[in-house]
Amino acid sequence: MNKSWAIVNKLLPFSCVDGPGNRLVIFLQGCNFKCLNCHNPYTISLCQDCGDCVATCPHQALTFSHHQVVWQTSACQQCDTCLQTCQYQSTPMTYRYSIEDILNIIRKYLPFLNGITLSGGEATIQLPFIEKLFHAIKNADDLKHLTCFIDSNGYLSQTGWQKVVNVMDGAMIDLKAWDTQVHKKLTGRDNHRVIKTIEYLSKIHKLHEVRFLIIPTHTDLQNKAEQIAHFLLALDPTMRVRINAFHHHGVQGIAKTWEPASKQHVENFATELKQFGLKNIILPTVYLS
Template identity: 55%
Template sequence: MHWDEKACQQCDTCLQTCTRQSSPMVQRYSVDSLLAQVKRNALFINGITVSGGEATLQLPFLYDFFTAIKSAPTLRHLTCLIDSNGELSTAGWEKIAPWMDGAMIDLKAWGSECHTALTGRDNQRIKQSIQWLAKHDKLSELRLLVIPQHSDHLQHVDELAQFITTLGDIPVRLNAFHHHGVRGDAQAWQSATKEDVETLAAALTQRGVKQIIRPALYL
């Protein structure tokens, strides 16, 4: 499959038709080429966020990229953030932490059983990452995914709220599940409504969670 950047309409049809469930829009960058792109746009941005996929799977590249930014006099003011699933080991966070300003971590479910059902893995390492990042003032945001009838945050809201409040004054973003880009069984799942999100937000607020960010829109 050939992707024509100039003709692309951002409709994601290529993602749906790829037999390998991959993206033909992937582009390869070296640290130098990506750094050059940052320099061209440095006057118009105040930071950089790397996402994915899972960005920490490319940890050596991230390390070189972030160190290059923080070592450049004209770029070191830019914040360097990582949007992550939290599966990186403590050793990995220790390596990248001196060069990053923070990480946004997804906690898709509270209970390991529910998290395994959603993602195929338990969430013990994710919770450890969240706690380590908070302890070292590197947790920029905690993200909870609201999936009606599938996520378990509300069922475990007492434990969840206690966990969050021990992290400090951390922003908690509630993301509403929707079907865009979803495949498999999840295509039949119910999208999260404003009421679903507000129910969880109210429960967390009542238990002392202060900074809650709601979705800007619902699809």
């Protein structure tokens, strides 16, 4: 993939939950996991330009030109018919931004920002772009004070992380399950690389937080609190942990039938982690059904 531009699903100018302070968040398209419970399944795949969505768009916001689907943003009504049509779990509603485009957007909101976070999908799918963007930020006199973070599923290899750690200030890593078979059932991949990522980023002091998503009866996290706590404490006694609650918003398929996580589910897990020594635990402020 060309490292001078990125396929972006959306931009969030201001966020206070995607790293420290107020942050501009860039959600990149594409993911190497296929989580059954994904709340944004249309971010998983890149558009295949099959054209199926063109005929179904009720607002003629999509056309097919030179074997590519073209999105007319001025005509789009955000009805999401294209998302429901796509058989590849993708969307034609993406943007291509160059490094310079992103820098201009950052400067537009600069007085209000503490940093930038790359998310997804899975941001590290477009690692060459991230590397170049972070370098550009750190080398710009007016931007170099901003912190650069990545929100990731942790599947990037250590070699990959080594390409960005010198310009990355921190990362948030999701650990979907403790047992590798449970992880594979939920995501399509095992968790060996995720564990290695957590160990490596903690060792070099670039791990901002580890995130857990509680899904009643489908994740094993609730039953593995002791092992998880001992693992994290051995890396860093002050490890920052964020617990999130599964809900139905945006999910498709079998996950629609799964029980949402209640406040009690989340607090029970947090209590167990604390009993085994973890102290820096962040809980949801809102619970959705």
